[in-house]
Amino acid sequence: MFDSLAEKLQGTLADVRQRGTLTEQDVDAAMREIRLALLEADVNFKVVRQFTAQLKERCLGADVIGRLNPGHQVVKIVGEELSALMGGASAGLSFSPRPPTVILMAGLQGSGKTTATAKLASYLREEHSSTVAVAACDVYRPAAVDQLVKVGAQAGAEVYEQGTDRDPVDIAAWALERAKREGKDVLIVDTSGRLHVDEELMAELVRIRDAVKPHNVLLVLDAMTGQDAVNVAESFSAAVQFDGVVMSKLDGDARGGAALSVKAVTGRPILFASTGEKLDQFERFHPDRMAQRILGMGDVMSLIEKVERQFDETDALALERKLRHNEFGLDDFLDQLKTVRKMGPLTNLLGMIPGFGGQQLKNMKLDERELDRIQAIILSMTPQERRRPELIKGSRRLRIARGSGTNVQQVNRLVKQFGQMRKVMRQVGRGKMPDIGALMRNAR
Numbered sequence: 001m002f003d004s005l006a007e008k009l010q011g012t013l014a015d016v017r018q019r020g021t022l023t024e025q026d027v028d029a030a031m032r033e034i035r036l037a038l039l040e041a042d043v044n045f046k047v048v049r050q051f052t053a054q055l056k057e058r059c060l061g062a063d064v065i066g067r068l069n070p071g072h073q074v075v076k077i078v079g080e081e082l083s084a085l086m087g088g089a090s091a092g093l094s095f096s097p098r099p100p101t102v103i104l105m106a107g108l109q110g111s112g113k114t115t116a117t118a119k120l121a122s123y124l125r126e127e128h129s130s131t132v133a134v135a136a137c138d139v140y141r142p143a144a145v146d147q148l149v150k151v152g153a154q155a156g157a158e159v160y161e162q163g164t165d166r167d168p169v170d171i172a173a174w175a176l177e178r179a180k181r182e183g184k185d186v187l188i189v190d191t192s193g194r195l196h197v198d199e200e201l202m203a204e205l206v207r208i209r210d211a212v213k214p215h216n217v218l219l220v221l222d223a224m225t226g227q228d229a230v231n232v233a234e235s236f237s238a239a240v241q242f243d244g245v246v247m248s249k250l251d252g253d254a255r256g257g258a259a260l261s262v263k264a265v266t267g268r269p270i271l272f273a274s275t276g277e278k279l280d281q282f283e284r285f286h287p288d289r290m291a292q293r294i295l296g297m298g299d300v301m302s303l304i305e306k307v308e309r310q311f312d313e314t315d316a317l318a319l320e321r322k323l324r325h326n327e328f329g330l331d332d333f334l335d336q337l338k339t340v341r342k343m344g345p346l347t348n349l350l351g352m353i354p355g356f357g358g359q360q361l362k363n364m365k366l367d368e369r370e371l372d373r374i375q376a377i378i379l380s381m382t383p384q385e386r387r388r389p390e391l392i393k394g395s396r397r398l399r400i401a402r403g404s405g406t407n408v409q410q411v412n413r414l415v416k417q418f419g420q421m422r423k424v425m426r427q428v429g430r431g432k433m434p435d436i437g438a439l440m441r442n443a444r
Helices: 003-018 024-040 045-061 071-085 113-128 144-155 168-181 199-212 227-239 257-266 287-294 300-310 313-324 330-342 346-350 358-364 369-379 383-387 395-404 408-429 436-443
Strands: 101-106 132-136 158-160 186-190 216-222 244-248 270-274 282-284
Touching: 003 024, 003 071, 003 287, 024 045, 024 071, 045 071, 045 257, 071 257, 071 287, 101 113, 101 199, 113 132, 113 144, 113 186, 113 216, 113 244, 113 270, 113 282, 132 144, 132 168, 144 158, 158 168, 168 186, 168 199, 186 199, 199 227, 216 227, 216 257, 227 257, 244 257, 257 270, 330 369, 330 383, 330 408, 369 395, 369 408, 395 408
Parallel strands: 101 186, 101 216, 132 158, 132 186, 216 244, 244 270
Antiparallel strands: 270 282
């Protein structure tokens, strides 16, 4: 996400950092590059003009002109202004003191609204331990109710549906009464979408809103539609006030124009972002963290949160014991590999590490299929071979290669690299610093 914008901004700011001192002309040149990068990212042109004017004013007023090494100050200002552009402080949902909390989901057809509804239900269940029900009020799109029943079940939410023959306003009111009766913590109302904003859509949303009196109205926007998404947000804002945005398909948006424009245009923050196809690839949107990622500073806090969600404390202690006693085998390695893959694409994870943004990731040319090959090789081994990789020689390597659809060289490389990794773990377990240079030379 934001790949092309991140690359251009990081390149511009790298040039600023390299200058010993800055002149006003240097600042003007940097502003031109930043303006061009934002326009190419499909950011609203009015937003770009206001952003760069504010940025230039701050840079000139921060006494960076003529100072030694002013680059870090400029980068800091750009980061703060990017964060402010996307909303500044992280915003969240409003929860009712008397359950259920009602969340009304709105959006155009094709925006990913039904999937976002299921993801939000899963998020609330996992992060807030909420009991969640979903009202199926999209009675017009073919198979919409069936889709919601399916993804709702996967999310662990109960779906309240009455088919497609009833008025969606009546369904919403009935679902609210049922949610109260059954003691649900949250009721999410999935409404109908249209191919475009029209009076009929808005009138129905208003009637549903009046029937259930939601505590939160969320607008789902497709990040990949760029300025079209912002135009949709403006139209909804004029007719039905919403409290925040769920940005869907953000992982597929290399430009980022919608995410950077929507707060400035509508005054409403992005609350959540969908970062993949899986139900758990859905997270709160933190403007300050996203600004850091765009500028190549990483997002350590989000990475820590992802790790904490995936790693159980008991499992972590067991793993520590195995590492200390040199009992870490390929079975354990495979378990850790699967856990890491649950956290999302490797490029996204590495993008959260400072120094791994933009061009660095592009140059690495990560191939996720290599992880599939590693997994296939390990699964083609016997339990004994996974515990004692040193047994894997000759005919065993040939059998494993055939079973995994790889070749002997790839099996050899995995066994050798795992052996080097165990050496590192053994040395660390004894409190010694490993010779990383020697290990890298031996692993080639």
